[in-house]
Amino acid sequence: MSILSLISKGTALPRPKPGQSPSLFVSNSRYLLESAVSVTGFVAAILVNVLFPQVAEIETKVYQIGGLELTANLAYRIVLSGIVLLYAGLSVFSFFDPARKEKFLSRVAFRFASGLALALWDILGTKLQWLPMPFFPGPSRIIEAFLLEGGFIFQNTLYSLRLFTVGFASGVAFGVGTGILIGWFPKVYYWVFPVLKITGVIPAVAWMPFALTLFPTPFSAAAFLIVICAWFPVAFLTAQGIASTPRTLFEVARTLGAKTPYLVFHVAIPHAMPQIFTGISTANGFAFTTLVMSEMMGQPGGLGYYINASKVWSAYYKVFAAILVMAILFSAIMKVIGAIQGRALRWQKGVVR
Amino acid sequence: MSGEILLEIESVNRTYLDTDENSVEALRDIHLSVRHGEFISIIGPSGCGKTTLLRLIAGLDFPESGEITLKGEPITGPSPDRGYVFQQGSLFPWLTITQNIASGLKARNTYQAHKEEVPQFIDLIGLNGFEKAYPHQISGGMAQRVAIARALINHPTVLLLDEPMGALDAFTRADLQDKLLELWKNNETTMILVTHDVDEALYLSDRIVIMTPRSGKISEILEVPLPRPRPRNSHDFAAMRGSILEKLHLASAAPQPEYTI
Numbered sequence: 018m019s020i021l022s023l024i025s026k027g028t029a030l031p032r033p034k035p036g037q038s039p040s041l042f043v044s045n046s047r048y049l050l051e052s053a054v055s056v057t058g059f060v061a062a063i064l065v066n067v068l069f070p071q072v073a074e075i076e077t078k079v080y081q082i083g084g085l086e087l088t089a090n091l092a093y094r095i096v097l098s099g100i101v102l103l104y105a106g107l108s109v110f111s112f113f114d115p116a117r118k119e120k121f122l123s124r125v126a127f128r129f130a131s132g133l134a135l136a137l138w139d140i141l142g143t144k145l146q147w148l149p150m151p152f153f154p155g156p157s158r159i160i161e162a163f164l165l166e167g168g169f170i171f172q173n174t175l176y177s178l179r180l181f182t183v184g185f186a187s188g189v190a191f192g193v194g195t196g197i198l199i200g201w202f203p204k205v206y207y208w209v210f211p212v213l214k215i216t217g218v219i220p221a222v223a224w225m226p227f228a229l230t231l232f233p234t235p236f237s238a239a240a241f242l243i244v245i246c247a248w249f250p251v252a253f254l255t256a257q258g259i260a261s262t263p264r265t266l267f268e269v270a271r272t273l274g275a276k277t278p279y280l281v282f283h284v285a286i287p288h289a290m291p292q293i294f295t296g297i298s299t300a301n302g303f304a305f306t307t308l309v310m311s312e313m314m315g316q317p318g319g320l321g322y323y324i325n326a327s328k329v330w331s332a333y334y335k336v337f338a339a340i341l342v343m344a345i346l347f348s349a350i351m352k353v354i355g356a357i358q359g360r361a362l363r364w365q366k367g368v369v370r
Numbered sequence: 371m372s373g374e375i376l377l378e379i380e381s382v383n384r385t386y387l388d389t390d391e392n393s394v395e396a397l398r399d400i401h402l403s404v405r406h407g408e409f410i411s412i413i414g415p416s417g418c419g420k421t422t423l424l425r426l427i428a429g430l431d432f433p434e435s436g437e438i439t440l441k442g443e444p445i446t447g448p449s450p451d452r453g454y455v456f457q458q459g460s461l462f463p464w465l466t467i468t469q470n471i472a473s474g475l476k477a478r479n480t481y482q483a484h485k486e487e488v489p490q491f492i493d494l495i496g497l498n499g500f501e502k503a504y505p506h507q508i509s510g511g512m513a514q515r516v517a518i519a520r521a522l523i524n525h526p527t528v529l530l531l532d533e534p535m536g537a538l539d540a541f542t543r544a545d546l547q548d549k550l551l552e553l554w555k556n557n558e559t560t561m562i563l564v565t566h567d568v569d570e571a572l573y574l575s576d577r578i579v580i581m582t583p584r585s586g587k588i589s590e591i592l593e594v595p596l597p598r599p600r601p602r603n604s605h606d607f608a609a610m611r612g613s614i615l616e617k618l619h620l621a622s623a624a625p626q627p628e629y630t631i
Binding site: 265266268269270271272273274275276279283284287288290364365366 | 428430447448449450452453454456459460462463464465466473474476477478504520521524
């Protein structure tokens with residue numbers, strides 16, 4: 018449950034029964050203590066960075082960022098302080114809502130451990146440099162990449178985001194369209210489905226040589242690859258969702274006076290919606306891979322390009338910086354898609370878990 | 371109005387192929403006239419073709435030979451004029467109760483003209499407070515009431531009910547039967563109910579059509595002369611129940627070989 022109940026094993030704390038909110042059992046002082054624990058790990062990481070002696074020799078550069086003079090360590094401490102403030106704020110924000118409170122409490126142990134892990138990494142990667150360099154830089158070194166060329170990383174992030182949005186949105190639109198046609202018209206199913214099945218299993222990047230030759234710009238070539246990689250799972254699952262619509266629902270609609278367009282758009286497509294979203298989630302993962310791979314193999318920008326360009330100079334801390342940005346960016350994209358899905362499928366709430 | 375012939379079923383036959391490609395006679399030489407405003411039940415053991423007959427009237431299926439006419443017009447396909455209530459699970463799960471009831475109006479683009487009727491029908495079936503619920507959030511009995519309202523909002527001449535209460539518990543069923551009678555009286559809709567529940571048929575109908583299994587024939591059409599409301603424990607009710615059960619038993623006894631010389 019939480020770090021405190023893990024530590025204080027044996028002192029019989031009231032355990033919530035299944036289905037009962039644990040927040041009912043948490044007194045205010047206990048909540049305060051748990052909140053403190055959730056930031057303690059990060060505070061420890063700051064203290065380690067400040068107090069632990071710098072044993073290994075490193076070069077300390079000073080960067081001018083918006084009138085501030087920052088070193089890598091200073092920037093790292095600022096980031097950690099930001100995290101501490103964020104969780105402290107979250108603690109206050111969650112205090113008034115039982116559901117948020119429960120969620121906050123369930124994550125205390127993980128946040129505590131994350132802080133400790135950062136402290137350990139800082140010691141091994143920066144302070145002692147026991148990790149093999151330059152492959153595993155410390156956390157402050159990764160932050161340094163943003164100090165050094167934050168603007169350039171941002172540009173590349175925007176490039177990736179633009180490429181992803183264009184490719185993925187058209188891929189999903191194209192996939193849903195094809196899926197509806199395949200699911201609805203037996204003739205289209207006969208002619209197109211086998212093509213979909215065969216071409217769908219080929220990793221999209223295999224088409225790269227053709228894409229680069231056939232498309233006028235590298236951007237459109239990569240967008241094309243993302244389109245076809247998203248197309249397959251979306252089309253496949255949309256077709257399945259359409260074709261599996263119970264006959265009764267069509268018959269109901271017909272006895273209510275519905276004609277074909279209503280049957281397609283108000284019966285078959287809503288019925289296929291859960292599967293369309295499963296397709297979109299699957300396509301999402303494929304699309305990230307295709308995005309980064311195609312950027313690494315011939316784009317003038319993007320996070321994949323940035324990784325490749327940094328690798329050439331053995332600047333692995335920059336590679337990690339790009340990976341960090343990807344982790345945040347892709348999680349955010351998944352979150353947005355998840356929110357859209359939750360909204361579109363709210364009628365399912367309570368039916369499926 | 372009442373007494374006038376509304377629906378005419380003449381020498382209707384329907385066979386279909388089963389999984390082994392054998393042709394099975396679902397309906398054989400069916401004759402039935404339904405008067406305007408009548409409440410008719412079709413009763414029989416499973417496999418006697420009663421649902422097939424209802425589907426033919428709905429226009430969801432077509433007879434091989436014979437003809438079905440409504441007000442003299444042959445039936446060519448489904449129409450909101452012949453409302454259909456399915457056994458269960460026929461609500462659109464992605465629409466709220468209100469949206470489900472309005473779905474017929476929306477499908478025919480008449481929603482704007484009739485939208486004030488939607489809350490009236492929710493009132494009528496007593497589901498106030500559940501307007502924004504989704505089908506999985508309400509009970510089976512409520513769901514069937516919604517299905518009935520969804521068909522009735524189109525003001526059908528005939529309401530076809532395919533064992534709408536088959537999957538409900540006894541209390542909910544009795545409740546829904548009363549609701550159905552009330553709706554029938556107030557709307558003057560002709561009702562054709564398929565059921566395998568003798569009590570239900572007796573409680574509700576003016577006439578009961580008894581069908582035989584396999585070759586799908588009408589074995590008898592019974593008038594129910596009892597005045598409504600019909601107490602289920604009255605002597606007359608029990609007597610009629612007994613005789614119908616006997617007839618059903620005879621009807622479902624092992625088929626006699628037919629001799630053709």
